[in-house]
Amino acid sequence: GENVEQHPSTLSVQEGDSAVIKCTYSDSASNYFPWYKQELGKGPQLIIDIRSNVGEKKDQRIAVTLNKTAKHFSLHITETQPEDSAVYFCAASETNAGKSTFGDGTTLTVKP
């Protein structure tokens, strides 16, 4: 089955700096890669996703890149703000497969 590894497990940055979180996956059939933000006591909330026919996608301060050959994808947050502090999860799934396989999360702390 699919295996998703996520690094780093914790990340601390100064407000205004950039943050990068990286994930690798094992199943070459995976073709959909969402990123979620989870705040304390809440469920994961989708922040951006990318499909395998695209190498990069950007939404304001958030961007995701995908390298299908190397089987890795990354989340980039620019101009970080204290409200970006949360746990971020990457995930991978295959068309027609119901489930997503999640990484173990990155706790991002943005210091004011």
Added chain:
Amino acid sequence: DTGVSQNPRHKITKRGQNVTFRCDPISEHNRLYWYRQTLGQGPEFLTYFQNEAQLEKSRLLSDRFSAERPKGSFSTLEIQRTEQGDSAMYLCASSLELSNQPQHFGDGTRLSIL
């Protein structure tokens, strides 16, 4: 609020008791998923439905666990004879049937076994 709704938000019970959780998905979504999340881990897939049909079950889902979605709308997850190791957050998500659609999560039910 038209998001995914889960009830109860918290459940505390003694070991050996049965518990049932409910999930109401986004109304136009015909796929519904159950995940389990323990501290410091990502959500782990348990099972999913397309309409009322249960299409996949994880090996994590022991015979003490059963999920239903009788009319293709809300779903219930029941755990019989609860054990200490069942303590976790149980998350429900829903999505459209189309390929590569995002899953929208509820805020979960936190289960604590005494």
